[in-house]
Amino acid sequence: MARSLGRIFKGFQRLGSRSSIQTQLSSHPPASVSFRTSFVRTVVNPSAFSSKPRDFSLPNSSWGPEMMRLYEHYNSLCEVETEGGEKQEGPWRRLPSYNRLLKYATGGVHLSKMIQSKARLFTRNMRDPGAAFEYVLFVNSEEQKCVCIFQAGHLLEGPPGYVHGGAIATMIDTVTGSLATLLSGPVMTANLNINYRSPIPLGSTVLLESCLDKKEGRKTYISCKVTSTDGSRVHTETTALFLSVNVSHLLLGV
Amino acid sequence: MARSLGRIFKGFQRLGSRSSIQTQLSSHPPASVSFRTSFVRTVVNPSAFSSKPRDFSLPNSSWGPEMMRLYEHYNSLCEVETEGGEKQEGPWRRLPSYNRLLKYATGGVHLSKMIQSKARLFTRNMRDPGAAFEYVLFVNSEEQKCVCIFQAGHLLEGPPGYVHGGAIATMIDTVTGSLATLLSGPVMTANLNINYRSPIPLGSTVLLESCLDKKEGRKTYISCKVTSTDGSRVHTETTALFLSVNVSHLLLGV
Numbered sequence: 347m348a349r350s351l352g353r354i355f356k357g358f359q360r361l362g363s364r365s366s367i368q369t370q371l372s373s374h375p376p377a378s379v380s381f382r383t384s385f386v387r388t389v390v391n392p393s394a395f396s397s398k399p400r401d402f403s404l405p406n407s408s409w410g411p412e413m414m415r416l417y418e419h420y421n422s423l424c425e426v427e428t429e430g431g432e433k434q435e436g437p438w439r440r441l442p443s444y445n446r447l448l449k450y451a452t453g454g455v456h457l458s459k460m461i462q463s464k465a466r467l468f469t470r471n472m473r474d475p476g477a478a479f480e481y482v483l484f485v486n487s488e489e490q491k492c493v494c495i496f497q498a499g500h501l502l503e504g505p506p507g508y509v510h511g512g513a514i515a516t517m518i519d520t521v522t523g524s525l526a527t528l529l530s531g532p533v534m535t536a537n538l539n540i541n542y543r544s545p546i547p548l549g550s551t552v553l554l555e556s557c558l559d560k561k562e563g564r565k566t567y568i569s570c571k572v573t574s575t576d577g578s579r580v581h582t583e584t585t586a587l588f589l590s591v592n593v594s595h596l597l598l599g600v
Numbered sequence: 601m602a603r604s605l606g607r608i609f610k611g612f613q614r615l616g617s618r619s620s621i622q623t624q625l626s627s628h629p630p631a632s633v634s635f636r637t638s639f640v641r642t643v644v645n646p647s648a649f650s651s652k653p654r655d656f657s658l659p660n661s662s663w664g665p666e667m668m669r670l671y672e673h674y675n676s677l678c679e680v681e682t683e684g685g686e687k688q689e690g691p692w693r694r695l696p697s698y699n700r701l702l703k704y705a706t707g708g709v710h711l712s713k714m715i716q717s718k719a720r721l722f723t724r725n726m727r728d729p730g731a732a733f734e735y736v737l738f739v740n741s742e743e744q745k746c747v748c749i750f751q752a753g754h755l756l757e758g759p760p761g762y763v764h765g766g767a768i769a770t771m772i773d774t775v776t777g778s779l780a781t782l783l784s785g786p787v788m789t790a791n792l793n794i795n796y797r798s799p800i801p802l803g804s805t806v807l808l809e810s811c812l813d814k815k816e817g818r819k820t821y822i823s824c825k826v827t828s829t830d831g832s833r834v835h836t837e838t839t840a841l842f843l844s845v846n847v848s849h850l851l852l853g854v
Contacts, residue, residue, distance in 0.1 A: 469766070505788070535796050538792070539794075542790055542792075
């Protein structure tokens, strides 16, 4: 395992500068996705890929009206019009999302085939739209917060008719980890303290709102609330702790 | 939703006494699986089913040597030989595990087709052996503890080469929830407080050991430790709180 990762790491070194790779290769997957995209844009020519990666954060036929309405709302905040009628970046930014961390970060399919070619990001491991996790993250760097719109598919069942507590924890880890990486660079989840207030009906759309509580040295504290889309019902409340890591530690398995 | 569940509930009432249904229909899925099986054995004739449900807790071709070794170890503790050479129940018991809560609990496929026929238990939603969660739970009622052998498949990736924190949380919720239900009847997860100590390599087999901390009124406190199979490495440490619930609350969505 450590040997394989060492091999990949050498691959990275051939593809770009070490510092840019360290930015891409967060130990926390969701946020690295956003970094990866900028990597693709700036370092590797996408047309060199054998296939274009699918961005799972874009709408598909399974998204219900509530999911679409909220997506369009936050998407509209990603671009604002000046008084002169010009368009410019807004306070929010949508994070693209892919199902494989290494494949597209390192220049195509060949390198990823060398190891674990079948590995997929847990939250994006289904091809069937709407079956499991449908979600999109929007971040607001200035206000150090993010919001995730999440539609829970039929394969996430726990209690009959409701979403599994582990599937909710998975989305919370994804959202808080993305924000932590955005604010602190590469991090590892150190603690998740989740209070489950009310169950989430299977098939429903909910909001995950997350913000920075504080930063202390290597520690980044993030909180996260899962509510119904109108905010009237609280499903969970969470505090999360992330530790900044040197990516080479993860690659070497230490 | 509440109407659909009401309809199912009437279906249950036709199939058995209300008290036995309440035992089956835990709001926490994994442990209810064990109850469900006894329900199938005692109330419904399995031969009346159009197809026999697959027990996911039995070995398949994807199980590695470590998974098999531990399975056989705990399985051997489920039956002991007396001095007279007779076999009798041992201190441990394997919990069967299915991918659908309602289908087999209520007399076959017809009732479950009425609602959410596509819904599947989150931890058993893949047909491909070895791709995601491979696990088996053994419980020791006398000592109020349980152990789960878990082999993490390639579709559970978080950081490159490691298991997603949400997938680990999912297994912890499953194991602690099963023990809580076994000890306290129908429960809901109220809190999971997970400390992540070291990441779990994708493809590896780990142990989840869980025991009762205390019971106070409606509250059941359970702790859980995830370690390497030789116990030398601690991956996570968790305390969990479960609240006893009246199943009709869940059915009515209140």
